Amino acid sequence: MEVASTETANLNTAVDDGRAEEGGRRPQHLDRLSFSPVQLPHLADYLPNLQTITNPLENSQFYHPSDEFYLSSSDVILRQTVLDLSGNFHSPSTSPHLSYPRAGPRKLIFFDPSHVRAAIVTCGGLCPGMNTVIRELVVGLWELYGVREIYGVKAGYRGFYSGEPVRLNPKLVHNWHKMGGTVLETSRGGFDLDKIVNGIQDRGFNQVYIIGGDGTMRGAVTIFNEICHRKLNVAVAGIPKTVDNDIGIIDKSFGFQTAVEMAQQPINAAHVEAESAVNGIGLVKLMGRSTGHIALHATLSSRDVDCCLIPENEFYLEGKGGLFEFLDARLKENGHAVLVVAEGAGQDMIPRTDAQKEERDESGNPVFLDVGGWLKSELKKWWARDHPDELFTVKYIDPTYMIRAVPANATDNLYCTLLAHSAIHGVMAGYTGFVCGPINGNYAYIPVKEVALAKNEVNTRDHKWAWVRSVTNQPDFGRS
Ligand SMILES: Nc1ncnc2c1ncn2[C@@H]1O[C@H](COP(=O)(O)OP(=O)(O)O)[C@@H](O)[C@H]1O
Ligand SMILES: O=P(O)(O)OC[C@H]1O[C@](O)(COP(=O)(O)O)[C@@H](O)[C@@H]1O
Numbered sequence: 001m002e003v004a005s006t007e008t009a010n011l012n013t014a015v016d017d018g019r020a021e022e023g024g025r026r027p028q029h030l031d032r033l034s035f036s037p038v039q040l041p042h043l044a045d046y047l048p049n050l051q052t053i054t055n056p057l058e059n060s061q062f063y064h065p066s067d068e069f070y071l072s073s074s075d076v077i078l079r080q081t082v083l084d085l086s087g088n089f090h091s092p093s094t095s096p097h098l099s100y101p102r103a104g105p106r107k108l109i110f111f112d113p114s115h116v117r118a119a120i121v122t123c124g125g126l127c128p129g130m131n132t133v134i135r136e137l138v139v140g141l142w143e144l145y146g147v148r149e150i151y152g153v154k155a156g157y158r159g160f161y162s163g164e165p166v167r168l169n170p171k172l173v174h175n176w177h178k179m180g181g182t183v184l185e186t187s188r189g190g191f192d193l194d195k196i197v198n199g200i201q202d203r204g205f206n207q208v209y210i211i212g213g214d215g216t217m218r219g220a221v222t223i224f225n226e227i228c229h230r231k232l233n234v235a236v237a238g239i240p241k242t243v244d245n246d247i248g249i250i251d252k253s254f255g256f257q258t259a260v261e262m263a264q265q266p267i268n269a270a271h272v273e274a275e276s277a278v279n280g281i282g283l284v285k286l287m288g289r290s291t292g293h294i295a296l297h298a299t300l301s302s303r304d305v306d307c308c309l310i311p312e313n314e315f316y317l318e319g320k321g322g323l324f325e326f327l328d329a330r331l332k333e334n335g336h337a338v339l340v341v342a343e344g345a346g347q348d349m350i351p352r353t354d355a356q357k358e359e360r361d362e363s364g365n366p367v368f369l370d371v372g373g374w375l376k377s378e379l380k381k382w383w384a385r386d387h388p389d390e391l392f393t394v395k396y397i398d399p400t401y402m403i404r405a406v407p408a409n410a411t412d413n414l415y416c417t418l419l420a421h422s423a424i425h426g427v428m429a430g431y432t433g434f435v436c437g438p439i440n441g442n443y444a445y446i447p448v449k450e451v452a453l454a455k456n457e458v459n460t461r462d463h464k465w466a467w468v469r470s471v472t473n474q475p476d477f478g479r480s
């Protein structure tokens with residue numbers, strides 16, 4: 001099945017899929033422009049006889065939809081808004097023509113709300129806002145579309161085949177947005193494709209909302225493929241959750257800002273401890289399995305950080321241009337220094353046994369050693385060797401779960417609400433195998449296959465990393 005064509009096509013033909021050209025709003029003035037609209041998978045791709053009905057919002061006593069209210073497949077979000085007009089577009093993803101369907105309600109929908117049985121599941125690690133997304137899925141399905149059968153699948157993917165789903169309604173979830181974690185519970189591992197899809201079929205679910213990170217989205221792709229293979233009338237929507245912000249294409253993930261905000265407290269404490277000691281170093285380890293976004297953003301917003309170490313920028317300790325030389329100078333100059341290190345940084349330098357090298361969590365992610373504890377001990381050894389007669393203190397703070405096991409802040413709560421509603425509108429319109437998220441500030445639908453492949457790493461050659469270096473004046477560890 002053709003799901004994500006990124007070939008350049010004439011907009012006029014590309015959107016003429018006979019599905020959602022409601023309102024006769026074809027943008028004639030764009031006919032001569034060439035765009036590459038990404039085609040979203042749709043239930044009608046393999047179930048051509050599905051009936052449509054008018055969106056119930058049309059008859060809602062609280063809504064008075066205008067023409068602009070409903071979106072059609074000609075409403076798109078451009079992937080790139082920052083362009084190099086010299087025309088050097090290095091890859092299809094940097095083409096100025098690449099666009100994604102805009103998220104929002106469609107006038108015609110492919111589900112009769114009275115026949116919907118929706119399932120919601122949360123997978124992977126915690127992230128602020130998971131409960132808000134669940135709440136808004138429940139309330140949105142119930143209030144906007146009149147769906148009454150909504151279920152929470154317990155404890156991640158394994159919940160589809162073990163244990164009973166819980167029935168959800170707006171009363172039950174009304175204050176969930178104020179709570180950290182996920183009331184539905186989550187887990188790693190337990191991905192058994194056949195059992196999961198059988199579970200979806202056996203329980204009669206026809207809408208599946210999957211909240212999770214990069215691993216979860218890889219799982220969602222295979223679930224979606226199997227559902228297409230079995231030609232089931234089941235729509236699958238992913239809602240990207242990652243406190244590390246390591247999922248690509250979307251602007252940022254929900255909960256990330258809350259985590260960055262929470263990281264300020266340990267950084268402040270590390271600064272106070274360092275400043276109050278003679279040759280004091282405050283060391284803070286922040287989450288970031290393979291990407292340093294939390295460490296980077298926390299550093300940029302704090303201004304008390306002297307050096308930020310992330311997985312994307314290898315560092316070294318000894319010799320010219322190394323961390324020790326830099327800290328030596330900072331301590332001489334200021335008497336103290338604050339170091340922020342992402343958990344995935346420096347892993348190659350930490351000695352480990354063969355068994356430790358092979359260690360994986362239930363989902364198959366490598367298990368890291370504690371870079372903060374290792375750095376603290378290396379720093380102490382260095383000082384004792386080079387400055388045996390001078391006082392020195394390292395205060396190591398590891399706030400790990402404290403930055404993610406909290407409710408979402410106001411901005412993230414709003415973001416979660418818009419994500420949930422976007423997902424509902426897309427599924428009701430018959431789209432499937434998609435993820436919703438903001439691209440350049442506007443909410444879009446993206447094929448889950450693309451999202452599962454798109455990693456969001458810190459680009460140490462772009463301006464954001466240059467800001468870090470200009471704020472900290474830290475070494476580049478050999479990067480030219
Ligand atoms: N490649 C994959 N294919 C299928 N399922 C996967 C894959 N990677 C991870 N999963 C499943 O997705 C769920 C969450 O993955 P995990 O990596 O723990 O968290 P996250 O989704 O937050 O990155 C787990 O149940 C795991 O088994
Ligand atoms: O101890 P846990 O629950 O496995 O979580 C730790 C991991 O979770 C993360 O927050 C990211 O998890 P996800 O991939 O699930 O989003 C990492 O930063 C961290 O390594």
Ligand SMILES: [Mg+2]
Nearest residue numbers: 124213214215
């Ligand atoms: Mg992950």
